[in-house]
Amino acid sequence: MNSDQITVDTSSVDRFVQQKYKHGFVTDIESETVPPGLNEETVRWISARKGEPEWLTEWRLQAYRNWLTMQAPDWAHLKIEPIDFQAISYFSAPKSDKDRPQSLDEVDPKLLETYDKLGVPLHERARLAGVAVDAVFDSVSVGTTFREELKKAGVIFCSFSEAVRDYPELVRQHLGTVVPPRDNFFAALNSAVFSDGSFVYIPRGVRCPMELSTYFRINAAETGQFERTLIIAEDKSYVSYLEGCTAPMRDENQLHAAVVELVALEDAEIKYSTVQNWYPGDEEGKGGIYNFVTKRGMCRGDRSKISWTQVETGSAITWKYPSCVLRGERSVGEFYSVALTNNFQQADTGTKMIHIGRDTRSKIISKGISAGRGQNAYRGLVRVAKTAKNARNFTQCDSMLIGKRCGAHTFPYIEVGNPTAKVEHEATTSRIGEDQLFYCLQRGISEEDAVSMIVDGFCKQVFRELPMEFAVEAKALLEVSLEGAVG
Amino acid sequence: MDKAMLKVRNLHASVEGKQILNGLDLEVNAGEVHAIMGPNGSGKSTLASVIAGREGYEVTDGQVLYRGRDLLELEPEERACEGIFLAFQYPVEIPGVNNTYFLRAALNAQRKYRGEPELDSMQFLKLIRGKLEILHISDDLMHRAVNEGFSGGEKKRNEIFQMAVLEPALAILDETDSGLDIDALKLVAEGVNRQRSPDRAMIVVTHYQRLLEYIVPDRVHVLSGGRIAASGDADLALKLEEEGYSWLAEGGIQALEGAETGSGGAGAAAGA
Ligand SMILES: Nc1ncnc2c1ncn2[C@@H]1O[C@H](COP(=O)(O)OP(=O)(O)O)[C@@H](O)[C@H]1O
Ligand SMILES: [Mg+2]
Numbered sequence: 001m002n003s004d005q006i007t008v009d010t011s012s013v014d015r016f017v018q019q020k021y022k023h024g025f026v027t028d029i030e031s032e033t034v035p036p037g038l039n040e041e042t043v044r045w046i047s048a049r050k051g052e053p054e055w056l057t058e059w060r061l062q063a064y065r066n067w068l069t070m071q072a073p074d075w076a077h078l079k080i081e082p083i084d085f086q087a088i089s090y091f092s093a094p095k096s097d098k099d100r101p102q103s104l105d106e107v108d109p110k111l112l113e114t115y116d117k118l119g120v121p122l123h124e125r126a127r128l129a130g131v132a133v134d135a136v137f138d139s140v141s142v143g144t145t146f147r148e149e150l151k152k153a154g155v156i157f158c159s160f161s162e163a164v165r166d167y168p169e170l171v172r173q174h175l176g177t178v179v180p181p182r183d184n185f186f187a188a189l190n191s192a193v194f195s196d197g198s199f200v201y202i203p204r205g206v207r208c209p210m211e212l213s214t215y216f217r218i219n220a221a222e223t224g225q226f227e228r229t230l231i232i233a234e235d236k237s238y239v240s241y242l243e244g245c246t247a248p249m250r251d252e253n254q255l256h257a258a259v260v261e262l263v264a265l266e267d268a269e270i271k272y273s274t275v276q277n278w279y280p281g282d283e284e285g286k287g288g289i290y291n292f293v294t295k296r297g298m299c300r301g302d303r304s305k306i307s308w309t310q311v312e313t314g315s316a317i318t319w320k321y322p323s324c325v326l327r328g329e330r331s332v333g334e335f336y337s338v339a340l341t342n343n344f345q346q347a348d349t350g351t352k353m354i355h356i357g358r359d360t361r362s363k364i365i366s367k368g369i370s371a372g373r374g375q376n377a378y379r380g381l382v383r384v385a386k387t388a389k390n391a392r393n394f395t396q397c398d399s400m401l402i403g404k405r406c407g408a409h410t411f412p413y414i415e416v417g418n419p420t421a422k423v424e425h426e427a428t429t430s431r432i433g434e435d436q437l438f439y440c441l442q443r444g445i446s447e448e449d450a451v452s453m454i455v456d457g458f459c460k461q462v463f464r465e466l467p468m469e470f471a472v473e474a475k476a477l478l479e480v481s482l483e484g485a486v487g
Numbered sequence: 488m489d490k491a492m493l494k495v496r497n498l499h500a501s502v503e504g505k506q507i508l509n510g511l512d513l514e515v516n517a518g519e520v521h522a523i524m525g526p527n528g529s530g531k532s533t534l535a536s537v538i539a540g541r542e543g544y545e546v547t548d549g550q551v552l553y554r555g556r557d558l559l560e561l562e563p564e565e566r567a568c569e570g571i572f573l574a575f576q577y578p579v580e581i582p583g584v585n586n587t588y589f590l591r592a593a594l595n596a597q598r599k600y601r602g603e604p605e606l607d608s609m610q611f612l613k614l615i616r617g618k619l620e621i622l623h624i625s626d627d628l629m630h631r632a633v634n635e636g637f638s639g640g641e642k643k644r645n646e647i648f649q650m651a652v653l654e655p656a657l658a659i660l661d662e663t664d665s666g667l668d669i670d671a672l673k674l675v676a677e678g679v680n681r682q683r684s685p686d687r688a689m690i691v692v693t694h695y696q697r698l699l700e701y702i703v704p705d706r707v708h709v710l711s712g713g714r715i716a717a718s719g720d721a722d723l724a725l726k727l728e729e730e731g732y733s734w735l736a737e738g739g740i741q742a743l744e745g746a747e748t749g750s751g752g753a754g755a756a757a758g759a
Contacts, residue, residue, distance in 0.1 A: 434542065439579040442539050443593035443649070444567035444600065453592065457583025457632065 034091045040064060043192050046091050050161055053168060063181035063191030070185045076319055076348035077377040077409050083290070088255060090193045090226070153209050155239075156201035160228050163199035170201060174232055178261035178298045178325070186257040186292040186319075190226045194259065197227035202237040202268075211467055213242040227258040233268035235301060240271040242470055254279075256315075257292045266301030266328065271309070273466050275474050278314035280345045280481075283372075288316025288345070295322035296352075299331035299360075307334035308351065309465045311474040313481040316345060321379065323352035326360035326388075333362040336462040338474070340481050341374025341406070350380040350411075355388035355421070364395040367459050370406035371482060377409040384421040391421040399429040400458050402451070402482070452479040490516040491555070492657050492688040493538070498549035499713075500537045507533045509713030510549070515657070518685040522699055522724060523692045525710035526732045531692045532576055534710070535659045539573045540566050553657070567593075568600035570656030574646040574663050576692075581633040589633045590615070590649055597653060618651040622678045639666040647678040658682070659690045664698035676701030696728035 034042055043064045047057040072083070150157050156167065163171050181191035202208055233239055256278070262270050272295075281288025291314075297306035308322035324333025335351035353362035368376040376399065384391045399408035410427050432454060440450035456463070456475055463471045495513040499506065507530045515521050525531055536544045538551065540563035551558040558566065581589065587608075595605040606614065619629070622644045634642050643663050650658055660679065664672055679702050683689070691702055699707070699721060707723040708715045711732065717723065 433579065435579045436581055438539075438541050438563065439575065439581070440589075440593075441563040442541075442567050442573050442575075443589075443653070444564055444597040445593055446564055446596065449592065449596070453584055453589070454581060457581055460583035 033089055036089045037086045038064075038088070038090055038193065042090055046193055046195070049091065050164070052164055055172065056164060059176070059181070060192050060194075063188050064193075066182040067185065067188035067192055070182070070188055072185050073319075076379070077375065077411070078317055078319065078346045078348050080290070080317060083255060085189075091195055149209065153206055154203040155206060155208050156199065157212050158199055160194070160197040160199050160230065163230070167199070167201070170232065171199070171230065174230055174261070174263055176261075178263060178296050179259050179294050184294060187259050187294040190228060190257050190259045190294070194226045194228035197229040197258070198231075199229070200231040200239060200241065202231075202233045202239045204234040205236045206234075207237065208239040211240045211242055213244070225254075225256045225258070229258070229260040230263075231261070231270060231272070232263045233265060233270050233304075235266040235268060237265075238269045238271075240273070240467065242273045242275075242467060244275045244277075244470075244473070254288075255290045255292070258294070260293070260295040260322075262295075262297035262306055264297065264299050264301060264304035264306050264328075264331075267303045268301060269305040269307075270297060271307050272297070272322070273470055274308075274310040274312075275466075275470060275477060276310065276312045276314050276318075277477050277481075279316075280314050281316040281343065283343050289314065291315035291318045291320060293320045295320065296325065297323070297333070298325045299328050299333060299357075301331070302328040302357070303330045304328050305332040305334075307332075307336070307465070309336040309462060310338070310349075311459075311462070311466070311477065312337070312339040312347060312349060313477050315347075318345075318347040318349055320347075320349045321351055323354065324362060325354045325356065326362065326391075327356045328360075329357040330359045330361075331357055332360070334465075335362075335364045335366070336465045337365070338367045338369070338459045338462045338478075339376055339378075340369040340478060341371070341376045342481055343372040343374065345372075346375045348377040348379055350378045352381040352383070353393055355382075355384045355391035355393070358387065358389040359391070360388055361392045362394075364393070364397070365461050366395075366397045367462055368397075368399040368408055369402065369455060369458070369478075369482075370399070370408050371402035372406060374406045375409070376407065377411060379411040379413075381413040381415070382423055383413075383415045384418050384423065386417040388418050389420050391418065393421075393423045395423075395425045396461075397425070397427040398458070399427075400455065401429065401431045402455075448479075451482055455482060490518070492517045492519075492553070493558075493690075494550075494552040495534075495538075496550045496552075498534075498537070498551065499547045500533060500549075501545050501547055502533060502543060506547070507713055508537070511710075511714050513708065513715060515688045515690060517656075517688050518683075519705040520683060520689045520691060520702065522702075522704040522707045523690060523710055524694070524696075524707060524724065524727055525716075527694070529710045530713055531710055532661055535573055535576075535661045535690075535692060538566075538659060539563060539571060564596070565600075568597045572650050572653055572655030572658045574643075574650060574658065574660040576661040576665070578634045578637075578642040578646055580635045580637075582635050584633050586631055586633050586645070587611075587615075587629045590652055593649070594652060615648075615652055618648060621681065622648045622651070623674060624648050640668070640671040643667060643675055644671070644678070647675050651678060651682060654682075656686065657688045657690070659692065661692045662694060663691070664693055664695065672698065673701060696724045699724045 034045055040061060043060050044057060047060055176191065179187050182188055200212060231239065231241060262272060264270050278289035278291060279287065299306055306324050310322060312318055322335060326333050333353050337349065339347045339349050341347050350366060351364055353364065355362065364380055366378045368378055370376040378397050380395060382393045382395065395412065397410055401408055408429055412425055414423055416423060432451065436454055437447065437450050440453065441447060455478055463474060466474055491514060493515040495511055498508050498511040500508040511534065523531055533544065537546060540561065546559055561569065591606065591608065591611045598605055624644060628641060628645065634645065637645065646663065663675055667675060676698065691698065691704060693699065704721055707719055707721060709717040709727065
């Protein structure tokens with residue numbers, strides 16, 4: 001196993017580019033990457049490359065045709081350079097399954113080193129904390145551990161591709177039921193070209209014996225990433241899923257358009273936590289990841305619960321609204337978010353809580369931090385359908401400004417279709433207090449430590465929703481992201 | 488060795504372009520407690536802020552020496568680590584930051600600066616246990632966020648408690664007595680008196696003489712017109728209590744000269 005396997009072998013790309021299309025269909029499925037561009041052939045190629053069944057190929061093609069009729073959303077409070085979708089390569093993978101590392105020991109040491117630098121000792125975490133890890137980079141899973149233990153509990157935790165191969169019926173039954181392929185521009189794009197991701201299935205009555213954790217990383221040059229994640233929690237089951245993202249320094253803008261679907265059945269609970277730290281671009285605003293994600297959970301069963309917790313510090317542009325559809329009676333949706341923008345970063349993030357069942361409850365705690373020239377928008381929708389008798393929502397939306405050139409914006413949308421519903425919204429904006437800062441300095445605490453202490457305090461309500469070691473990591477991330485924000 | 492802790496000479500300072508201090512002189516030796524009194528808006532907090540190095544307080548002329556060193560060269564956090572402590576007139580709330588954690592971070596920052604090992608939370612708890620009792624600080628208060636939801640009295644006691652833990656060489660208490668009932672005042676005064684020591688100097692800024700019944704100062708200064716208008720011993724505070732500050736405005740110059748030239752302090756000032 002050599003460490004070159006994750007870099008793009010350009011000679012084979014050249015070979016591929018020079019190859020003629022036969023019967024309008026690309027046959028070289030051993031290739032590591034497709035040349036830039038998107039058409040039906042590309043979609044078919046990806047599907048064939050992954051050995052997918054006919055129905056899935058058709059599903060992708062349908063999504064692609066939908067996508068052609070759609071336009072990139074322009075309502076967000078974001079400045080986005082037009083994206084040339086024909087300049088992106090839609091697939092990149094290691095040479096062959098046989099060459100892939102079968103365990104973490106075989107993973108490129110450089111990758112592990114990067115994790116270490118970011119305070120994510122992956123192997124240690126896996127061994128000591130008993131966390132199952134499904135590390136995904138460049139579209140294909142490379143290491144999955146603890147699968148045996150999970151199997152004993154009846155839990156399925158594997159890459160999306162494996163799920164398509166081994167549990168096609170489960171995938172077919174749920175795929176696209178929460179985020180339909182034509183839901184929005186980026187979801188349609190993802191549905192057409194998604195490469196890999198995670199699949200989780202918790203059977204009835206099972207409490208998943210460990211936190212499930214996936215680390216994502218974008219690696220090969222100019223390859224957009226299109227992960228697809230599906231989590232199904234059967235009646236009375238529970239799962240906590242951690243998603244962390246890191247990326248090395250790089251120059252070009254990169255598109256990332258993931259889709260995450262969660263399904264919670266009767267009395268089931270899904271806790272989904274994200275720490276996102278993709279390359280945000282440099283101090284001048286050059287480079288950085290475009291993060292256009294569709295995340296949605298469906299509380300299908302009565303008394304089910306889905307909670308999203310996110311700490312967003314990375315990416316040049318973030319467009320992300322993890323949402324809950326509260327269909328089951330007395331189901332509960334929660335959203336806890338910390339979003340930080342520094343330098344030229346932009347974030348338009350928030351949530352949607354759609355109350356359909358009666359006695360449904362939702363809670364939204366959003367903490368936006370803007371520094372440098374960062375722009376941070378909270379956008380939240382609370383919709384109470386006619387059917388949602390006694391629905392309750394509480395929203396608290398706080399913004400903190402560090403410095404004078406950044407901005408915070410709040411866009412709450414509230415639609416109430418049932419008179420018995422109660423919707424509360426609180427919002428505050430504060431500048432990081434010069435008096436708070438001086439109070440800390442006067443006690444001997446350095447400015448940098450003072451800022452991270454104050455910011456950490458501001459985020460406490462969200463951090464305490466994160467699993468312990470994740471919270472520590474999130475705190476460290478904020479500190480790194482805020483370096484040089486003051487003074 | 489020089490006993491001088493603080494030497495302020497001809498200090499001129501402005502805030503937002505407004506001249507507040509106009510040639511202030513002050514000398515405080517180790518082991519002494521000085522009281523600074525003066526009407527509202529006379530610049531007492533401004534003096535405290537300048538000494539602590541608060542941003543926005545511009546020194547336009549004069550000199551501040553701290554243990555023989557030019558204080559104005561140091562960053563505010565360096566001044567703190569060098570032993571200057573300010574008990575704030577309005578202690579600041581820091582939501583979400585645990586009170587115990589905050590104080591330990593402060594102590595460890597100062598220990599690190601001095602090249603001493605940092606304390607872990609067990610060692611820290613051991614260190615603060617006794618001091619908590621003296622100031623009647625409850626566990627509950629230590630578990631809450633810094634000053635958040637504290638009553639006025641709790642905030643002031645917390646300041647003095649921080650001082651007890653940080654053990655500064657020069658402490659400035661800015662109106663620590665304001666807003667306290669008599670029991671709380673006695674508690675705070677006891678906390679302060681316990682910390683009087685030959686190596687420590689204190690500047691007690693107050694509006695009322697009341698505090699000085701419990702913390703008896705070695706010297707009393709009256710700040711007016713941006714300078715020390717009168718200095719004397721503890722009796723000067725009593726005179727101020729009886730006569731108010733208005734005599735400063737009228738017979739000001741005389742009083743000022745009497746006080747400044749007279750080495751006897753209060754006698755000279757009172758007789759002016
Ligand atoms: N940050 C500030 N900005 C503007 N003016 C200030 C500021 N701080 C103090 N001042 C002004 O300086 C003068 C002295 O205030 P201060 O030092 O607080 O007085 P004291 O503490 O004696 O009551 C007052 O006129 C006050 O309005
Ligand atoms: Mg004052």
